Amino acid sequence: MAFRITKKFEFSASHRLAGLAPEHQCARMHGHNYVIELELGADDADLLPVGFVRDYGELSAFKVWLDSHLDHRHLNDVMDENPTAENMAAWVYRTWSMKFPELTCVRISETPKTWAEYRPSGQ
Ligand SMILES: Nc1nc2c(c(=O)[nH]1)N=C([C@H](O)[C@H](O)COP(=O)(O)OP(=O)(O)OP(=O)(O)O)CN2
Numbered sequence: 001m002a003f004r005i006t007k008k009f010e011f012s013a014s015h016r017l018a019g020l021a022p023e024h025q026c027a028r029m030h031g032h033n034y035v036i037e038l039e040l041g042a043d044d045a046d047l048l049p050v051g052f053v054r055d056y057g058e059l060s061a062f063k064v065w066l067d068s069h070l071d072h073r074h075l076n077d078v079m080d081e082n083p084t085a086e087n088m089a090a091w092v093y094r095t096w097s098m099k100f101p102e103l104t105c106v107r108i109s110e111t112p113k114t115w116a117e118y119r120p121s122g123q
């Protein structure tokens with residue numbers, strides 16, 4: 001795709017990761033100040049006449065959902081899957097790609113040093 005736009009959002013939440021050795025630090029409940037980025041794309045022919053892939057302002061619906069569903073929540077209570085950054089990125093993609101068909105990638109950061117992304121093949 002020729003055009004890509006991204007918008008960044010933030011939320012805070014706790015989690016614990018199942019399936020790790022008991023002494024692994026992430027097996028204990030702990031929290032992160034998460035950063036999440038949505039990437040949307042369009043080919044030249046699909047750019048809106050105004051010159052947008054999609055108006056950034058329309059992504060405010062995602063912020064509303066984030067604040068009500070994830071912010072200051074315990075992610076193990078919210079998600080059916082283990083709340084790793086990878087699983088979260090894929091879950092958010094599945095949840096929002098219907099609303100935003102231009103969605104190409106979801107990126108999640110748990111710490112300033114780490115990023116996980118979900119980008120279906122071909123996107
Ligand atoms: N591939 C993944 N690895 C880890 C995930 C994950 O979601 N995907 N999650 C965690 C923990 O939840 C947490 O993010 C800790 O990460 P880590 O970078 O290991 O923690 P630190 O900040 O303490 O690491 P430093 O080495 O001190 O910077 C773990 N792994």
Ligand SMILES: [Zn+2]
Pocket residue numbers: 015026030031032110
């Ligand atoms: Zn963690």
